[in-house]
Structures are given as C-alpha cells and as structure tokens.
Amino acid sequence: MKLWKxxxxxxxxxxxxxxxxxxxxxxxxxxxxxxxxxxxxxxxxIDYAAQVVLKNNDIVVFDDLGCLMEYIKQNGEQxxxxxYIRDMNSSNWLDIKDASYVYSAxxxxxxxxxxxxxxxxxxxxxxxxxxxxxIVPYENLLTFNWGVHEHE
Amino acid sequence: MIKxxxxxxxxxxxxxxMMPFQVFAHTHHQESPIPKAKPNxxxxxxxxxxxxxxxxxxGGTLLLEGRTYRGTVIISKxxxxxxxxxxKIASLDSAITISNTNNVVIxxxxxxxxxxxxxxxxxxxxxxxxxxxxxxxxxxxxxxxxGITLKNVDITGEEGHFSTKGHAIAIxxxxxxQAADCDIWRVMDGFYLEQVDNITLKTNSIKEGRxxxxxxxxxxxxxxxxxxxxxxxxxxxxxxxxxxxxENQITKNNTLNSLGVYLYDDEDVxxxxxxxxxxxxxxxxxxxxxxxxSNNEFSTNGTAIQAKKSETLQLVDNQFFGxxxxxxxxxxxxxxxxxxxxxxxxxxxxxxxxGDTKYIATNSFGQxxxxxxxxxYFIETPSVVILNLMDTEVTDGDTxxxxxxxxxxxxxxxxxxxxxxxWQLGCxxxxxxxILFARRKLR
Numbered sequence: 001m002k003l004w005k006x007x008x009x010x011x012x013x014x015x016x017x018x019x020x021x022x023x024x025x026x027x028x029x030x031x032x033x034x035x036x037x038x039x040x041x042x043x044x045x046i047d048y049a050a051q052v053v054l055k056n057n058d059i060v061v062f063d064d065l066g067c068l069m070e071y072i073k074q075n076g077e078q079x080x081x082x083x084y085i086r087d088m089n090s091s092n093w094l095d096i097k098d099a100s101y102v103y104s105a106x107x108x109x110x111x112x113x114x115x116x117x118x119x120x121x122x123x124x125x126x127x128x129x130x131x132x133x134x135i136v137p138y139e140n141l142l143t144f145n146w147g148v149h150e151h152e
Numbered sequence: 153m154i155k156x157x158x159x160x161x162x163x164x165x166x167x168x169x170m171m172p173f174q175v176f177a178h179t180h181h182q183e184s185p186i187p188k189a190k191p192n193x194x195x196x197x198x199x200x201x202x203x204x205x206x207x208x209x210x211g212g213t214l215l216l217e218g219r220t221y222r223g224t225v226i227i228s229k230x231x232x233x234x235x236x237x238x239x240k241i242a243s244l245d246s247a248i249t250i251s252n253t254n255n256v257v258i259x260x261x262x263x264x265x266x267x268x269x270x271x272x273x274x275x276x277x278x279x280x281x282x283x284x285x286x287x288x289x290x291x292x293x294x295x296x297x298x299g300i301t302l303k304n305v306d307i308t309g310e311e312g313h314f315s316t317k318g319h320a321i322a323i324x325x326x327x328x329x330q331a332a333d334c335d336i337w338r339v340m341d342g343f344y345l346e347q348v349d350n351i352t353l354k355t356n357s358i359k360e361g362r363x364x365x366x367x368x369x370x371x372x373x374x375x376x377x378x379x380x381x382x383x384x385x386x387x388x389x390x391x392x393x394x395x396x397x398x399e400n401q402i403t404k405n406n407t408l409n410s411l412g413v414y415l416y417d418d419e420d421v422x423x424x425x426x427x428x429x430x431x432x433x434x435x436x437x438x439x440x441x442x443x444x445x446s447n448n449e450f451s452t453n454g455t456a457i458q459a460k461k462s463e464t465l466q467l468v469d470n471q472f473f474g475x476x477x478x479x480x481x482x483x484x485x486x487x488x489x490x491x492x493x494x495x496x497x498x499x500x501x502x503x504x505x506x507g508d509t510k511y512i513a514t515n516s517f518g519q520x521x522x523x524x525x526x527x528x529y530f531i532e533t534p535s536v537v538i539l540n541l542m543d544t545e546v547t548d549g550d551t552x553x554x555x556x557x558x559x560x561x562x563x564x565x566x567x568x569x570x571x572x573x574x575w576q577l578g579c580x581x582x583x584x585x586x587i588l589f590a591r592r593k594l595r
Binding site for chain 1: 313314315340346347362368369384388390408409411414416436438
C-alpha cells in the first residue's frame with residue numbers, strides 16, 4: 001500500500017511537470033562563430049544582438065533588432081517559442097514583448113536600424129535625456145519602417 | 153631495383169629544376185619609397201609635438217625629426233606634418249585627433265597608440281600618406297569628413313581572433329574617400345565605410361581580418377585591383393548603389409562562414425574581371441538588383457555563385473572551373489549567358505566555340521542547399537550524384553532550373569607572369585650536378 005502511495009505521488013509530479021509551460025531560454029552569443037540569420041554579418045557587437053528560440057528549441061541569432069523583426073515578418077510567430085533582445089544598460093536578455101524601445105536615426109546599431117531596447121520605459125527615457133530619440137511601442141515595431149532597405 | 157632508383161633520381165632532378173619557376177596570376181602593390189632627404193626641424197627637439205604643432209602657422213609645414221614623440225596631439229588648423237625616417241608617435245590614448253579643420257596632410261610617420269591611432273571629425277581635405285600603424289584598439293576613424301586620401305597606409309593588428317579587434321580604417325558619414333596601396337593585416341574590418349559617398353579603393357592588400365572591405369549604405373563605389381586574401385569575407389557590400397568592382401583578387405576566404413564576396417540589398421552593380429579562387433563560397437548575392445557579373449574567373453571554390461531574390465542578376469562570359477558546385481539559387485533564379493563551365497559535357501560540332509546543347513547550372517540538390525546549407529556535407533555522395541544525373545535528364549517545364557543556352561566550350565587563355573628565381577635555379581643546378589656526380593661514382 002505504501003508503495004502505491006509513492007507511485008501515485010511520483011505520477012502526480014510527472015503530470016505537473018508535463019503540464020508546466022516549456023521554458024525557452026536564450027543562449028550566450030559567440031562572437032567568433034555566430035552569424036546573423038538575415039544579413040549574414042558576424043555577431044561581433046554582442047550588446048546589440050537578438051535571438052529567437054523556436055518551439056523545437058533551435059536558436060536563431062541576429063546582429064540587430066531590425067533583423068529579428070525581418071525574420072518575424074518573413075516567417076510569422078507560429079514557430080517562435082520566445083524572442084530576446086539585449087538591454088542597452090545591463091546587456092541582459094529581455095523578452096522582446098517586455099522591452100521598451102527608443103528610436104533615432106542617429107543611434108548606431110550594427111545594421112543601422114537605430115532602435116535600442118531597455119528594461120523599462122523609465123530607463124529608456126533616462127537614455128533619451130542625453131541621446132534624443134522617440135519611444136516606439138513593441139506593437140509598432142512589427143509595422144515599423146526600418147528604412148535602410150529602400151534605395152533612393 | 154636500379155631502374156626504380158634511376159626513375160626516382162630523374163623525378164627529383166625534374167622537381168628541382170621546376171622549383172625556380174614560380175607562376176603568379178597577378179603581381180601588383182609596389183610600395184612608395186620613403187623620402188631620403190633629411191627634413192629641417194623648425195623648433196627645438198625637446199618640445200612636445202603639441203607645442204610644435206601650435207607653433208606652426210596655419211597652412212604651414214612642420215618637419216619632424218627621426219625620433220619618438222610621446223603623447224596625444226590635437227590638430228585643429230590646416231597643417232602639413234611630415235616625418236622622417238624613424239619618426240614615431242607613441243601614445244597611451246589616441247595619438248592624433250583632427251577636428252573642425254581643413255587641408256591637413258600627415259605623412260611619413262609611425263604611430264603606436266593604445267586607443268584609436270588617428271581620429272578625425274569634420275575634416276575637409278585630409279591626406280594621410282606613408283603612415284604605419286601598430287594597431288591596438290583601432291587604426292583610423294573618421295566621421296563627417298570629406299576629401300579623404302589614404303595613400304600607402306600600413307596597419308598591422310595584434311594576434312588573436314578578429315572579434316576582439318577594431319577596424320583598421322573606419323569612415324562614417326563622409327564624402328569622397330580614396331585609398332590606395334594600403335597594406336592591412338590582422339584586424340576586424342580592413343575598410344569599414346558607413347554612409348560614405350564616392351569611394352575609390354585601389355591596389356590595397358588586406359589579409360586575415362573579418363571583412364577585408366565592408367561597405368554599408370554607401371553610394372558610388374569603385375573597388376579595383378585589390379588583393380583580399382584569407383579573410384572571413386573578402387568584400388561585404390550592403391545596401392549600396394552604383395558599385396563597380398573589377399580586377400580584384402579575392403582568394404582563400406575559406407574559414408567558418410566564409411564568403412569571397414557578399415552583396416546584400418545592392419543596386420546597379422558591375423562586377424567584372426575579378427579572380428575568385430579557393431573560397432568556401434565565391435559570391436553570395438542577396439536581394440540585389442541590376443547587377444552584371446562578367447569576365448570573371450571562378451576557380452576551385454566550394455560553391456561559385458549562390459543567389460537569392462536577385463532575378464535580374466546576369467552572368468556573362470565568366471569562367472567556372474574546379475568548383476564543387478557552380479551555382480545555387482532560389483526559385484527566382486538568375487540569367488546565364490555565354491559562360492565557360494568545366495563540367496559541361498556537350499559538343500560543338502559546328503565549331504563556333506559555343507556548345508550545341510544547353511548547360512544546366514543548377515540542380516535540385518543545389519536548391520536544397522540554399523535552404524539548408526548543412527546539406528553541403530552530402531555533396532558528391534552516391535545518392536546526390538544519381539540525383540544530379542536524373543536532374544539533367546528531366547528538366548522540361550521546370551522554371552527553377554538555371555540554364556545557359558550558349559555555353560562556351562573552350563576556356564579562355566589566362567595570362568600568367570612567369571618569373572625565374574635565379575638563386576633557386578643556381579642551387580637546383582648545383583644539387584642536380586652533385587646528384588649526377590654521385591650517381592656516376594656509385595656505379
């Protein structure tokens with residue numbers, strides 16, 4: 001009888017684990033080997049890097065937020081488990097849906113898209129005091145005119 | 153047994169005789185001589201370089217002695233600074249900062265700086281000639297400037313992976329850049345030019361970096377007679393208009409993720425008479441319009457050409473030989489005309505130099521490799537060979553297949569310069585005579 005209790009408990013734990021949401025964790029960027037999936041540039045400026053963790057746990061890396069958004073535009077969000085961008089202040093990974101964004105044509109990024117990510121809107125505003133720009137909500141990034149792909 | 157020894161001796165003799173004849177496809181890049189005349193020093197030797205600069209009238213010339221000047225200098229007026237043999241500037245920070253001025257000429261200097269060697273901001277007409285930089289953080293960085301001339305600028309980085317280094321020559325938001333005879337080695341990017349209009353890069357040699365030449369958002373570009381060897385990628389040109397690339401040697405770019413030439417989102421590109429050899433992928437072209445690739449030599453590359461979203465790309469009069477895969481494209485394809493392919497198996501019965509049957513440049517497997525580059529590890533496996541054979545037989549109605557209707561059957565003659573190394577020839581003859589003498593004695 002005691003054995004049955006233990007087996008039931010074990011089964012319960014397994015069930016709980018199975019029901020839990022799958023974690024899609026970002027990985028560290030390797031500047032020696034990682035190459036942007038969209039523009040093919042090597043990801044040497046790791047403070048601007050982004051990545052997508054697919055539902056099959058494959059990871060796709062990007063050198064710039066704009067390249068990540070281009071990936072979403074091309075492939076949709078169905079297969080994406082999570083997407084991350086570097087925080088400009090701490091260099092920690094931020095979920096792209098939780099980050100606050102600022103844009104200026106004068107901000108340098110590897111592909112010159114000029115959009116930077118911050119952990120909070122407060123931090124973004126602090127940054128803009130010294131580096132004028134404009135707040136861009138995440139929803140607007142999907143339809144944002146990234147601009148650099150247009151020939152004059 | 154004696155016969156074998158005799159054959160071995162004859163083979164050795166032949167090999168020794170061949171050694172002095174070294175064949176080069178191209179030779180170029182002659183360094184300008186360093187001026188021999190001893191310059192006049194206008195002010196006291198013990199003064200710092202900054203004091204010497206301050207004491208020079210605007211538009212004047214400052215001639216420096218052949219010694220080491222230490223510290224950082226700032227230039228904010230028109231001036232010519234001319235070093236002599238062994239003139240060196242050493243700094244724990246940046247060596248030279250030039251800002252808000254015009255007509256600055258700096259020549260015949262060695263620079264050793266822990267930070268960026270030369271920084272320029274808002275300079276109109278800047279000439280850097282015969283400059284040698286031992287790069288620590290970065291070499292030369294110029295912003296918002298115009299009329300920039302770089303002549304015989306040699307920049308050498310430290311050992312280590314490129315991702316830990318800075319660019320040799322980085323120019324941002326500027327107009328009119330001419331660089332010639334620069335020798336760059338072991339840096340991140342040899343030339344990094346961003347938002348620069350009117351660029352000419354000529355007769356430069358760039359080795360062992362990330363990208364030899366990296367252009368972004370730049371228009372009116374001419375890249376000619378450069379030697380780009382053993383970098384991750386030779387030419388990386390992104391979002392550029394009106395680009396002319398000709399007579400360059402782009403070779404041995406064959407490390408991880410390597411490409412000989414990468415063109416991304418460009419327009420109006422003329423790429424002709426270049427040599428692309430021993431690259432993992434000789435040319436990768438993506439989202440590029442109005443581009444013609446003509447009279448180039450693609451030899452011994454992994455893949456000669458891969459193209460995506462570049463349906464207006466035209467390949468004319470090129471030579472493809474010794475490549476594992478000639479071409480892979482997406483569904484949009486490219487236009488092929490009058491190229492030579494070493495794997496073309498057709499005949500030319502009418503003798504007009506053009507094959508009587510069409511050449512099929514792509515195959516199903518090549519298409520798959522575009523989508524999944526990892527498939528390249530299966531090239532030439534038996535199943536892939538059979539698949540390729542099937543492809544050549546069943547092509548009707550498939551619009552994705554790249555076809556050259558008029559392939560050339562004879563390879564063009566390649567001009568080769570043959571030079572003789574007299575010292576090696578002499579040594580070889582001595583060794584040859586010694587072997588023959590020894591052979592006679594041993595009989």
